[in-house]
Amino acid sequence: MKVLNKDELQTAEGILQTHLPKSYKVYGFLYGINRNKESTLQVVVDSWPGFKVIICRPDPKSKAALAFTKKVTFYSTDEEVLRKMLTDENAIDWSTYFLVGGFDISHAQMLKEVSAERQVNNRGFTLVHLLYLPDISYLLSPPADSELESRISSLNVSHTDSVNKTWKFGGDEKGYWNIKNLISNFPSCCITDIQGQLVAWMLVYNYCALGMLYTLPEHRGKGYAKVLISTMAKKLLSEGYPVYCFIEEENKVSYSLFKTLGFIEDESYRAAWFEFNF
Template identity: 60%
Template sequence: MKILNSDELKIAETTLYAHLPKSIKVYGFVFAMNKGKPHTLEVLVDTWPAFTTIIVQPDPNNNRAKDFRKKVTLYSTDEEVLRRMLTVENAVDWSTYFLLGGCDVRHSPMLKEIAASWGINMKGYTLVHLMTLTDPNHLPELITSDLEPRMSVLNESHADVVNNTWKFGGDDKGYRNILNLIRHYPTFCITDENNQPVSWVLLYDYCAMGILYTQPEHRGKGYAKALITTMAKRLHSQGYPVYCFIEESNLLSYKLFQSLGFTEDPSYRAAWYEFSC
C-alpha cells in the first residue's frame, strides 16, 4: 500500500481517466488536487504505478481534516485487493464514523461483511444516478437579456443561506464545507433586485455539480436550467469533468438533467454508506 505524492497524483489522474465514468468520483478528487485546490486528503493505492484499487480519505496528519465530515471514496477493479486493503492493511480507520460516498454498489456485500467483522454499523444512506455530459456544446442558450445581468457568483456572505437550505448542511461543518466550496470552486447564482441569491449551483470538492437550489417563491422560471447550462459550459471550457450524482428518489432532478443531455451508464449504480461504531 502506498500514499501518492504530488507527481504520482498526476499519473493517477491519467489512469483514472481511462476508467471513466465508473472512476469519476475518485477522478474528481484527484483532478481538483492536481489543479492546486486546498484539501485535507491522502490518496492510497495498492501498488504503483499499476494499481487496481485507489482510496481517497482524510489525511490523519492534517489538523484541518477534523473541521470537515469524515468522508471516504474508493474505486477498485479487484474486490479481493480492496478487501485486503480494508482489512489486513487497515487502509481505513474503522474506529470512527465515516461516510463512504459514490461507491459501486457491487462492493456492498463485501463492505457489509467487513463492517460486521469489526462490529461496525453499516447503513445504506442513498442510491444515486451518475449523470455525465460529454459534449456541453449542444446545450441550449438559456440566458436571456433580462436574466444575464442577474447571473453572478456566490461570495462568502452567501454561505449561511446555502448551508441552511442544503439537505446535508445546517451545522458548523456544513457551513465550513460550503465556505470552502465558494472560496475555491466555480459557483453560479441568480440574484433578486436586492442582489441576493435566489437560485444557485455549486461544485463539490470532487468536481461534481451539486447543491442546486431555488428559493420556493422563485421556482418555475427556468433558473435551474440556466444555472446548469452555464456551469456545464464553464466546467467544460476549463477541462473539468461535467457530471453530477442524483438521488434515485429525486425524479424531478433526474428528468431536469436528462432533458439537458446528461446520460448515465445503465450498468453502473453508486451509493453512499455510513459506518459508525
C-alpha cells in the first residue's frame, strides 16, 4: 500500500478519468485536491503506477479531519485486491465510526463480510443513481429569461446559515462549517427575488458533484431548479470541472429533472453509501 504524493495525485487523476463514469467520486476528490481545494483526505493505492484500488480516507495528520464525519471513498477494478487492503493492510480504521460513500454496489457483499470478520456493525445508508453530463452538447437548456438571468449569482458565506437550515444532512454546527467551506472553495449558483433575497440555490460538494439543490417552497413551480442546473453545468464545463450528481433512488422528481436536462447514466451501475460502527 502506498500513500500518493502531490505529483502522483496528478497522475492518478488522469488514470481515473479513463474509468469514468464509475470512478467519478474519487476522480472528483482528486480533481479538487489537485487544484488546491482544502482537503482533509489522504489517498492510498495498492500499487503504483498500475493501481487496481484507490482509496480516499481521513488524513491521520489532519486535526480538521477529526472534526467532521469520517468519510471513506474508493474505486476498485479488482475486488480481491480491495479485500486485501481492507483486511491485511488496514487501509481503513475499523475502530471508529465511518461512512463509505459513492461506492459500486457490487462491492456491498464483500464489505459486509469484512465488517463481520472485524465484528463491526454496518447498514446501508442510501442507494443512488449516478447521472452525468459528458460535454456541453448533451445539455438541454431551458429558454433564457433576461429578467431571471439578472437575478442569478454565486452564493457567499453570508448565505451559509440559510443553506444549512434546509440541507437534509445539515442543521448543526458541522453542517454549517461544511457548507461554509464549500461556498468558499467551490462553484455555486443562486437565484434571488427582486429584493435581493435568496430563493433558490445549488452547490458543488468537495468531490465536485452537484448537490444541495433547493428552492424555497413559496417560490417553487417557476423553473428555478432547471435554470440552476443548466447554469451550473455550463459554468463547470467551461472551467474544466466534471459535471455529475448522485440522485437517491426514491427521489423520482430529481431523477426526472436531471434526465430532462440531458444528463445520462450507465444503467448497469448503482452507487451506495454504507455506515460502519454506528
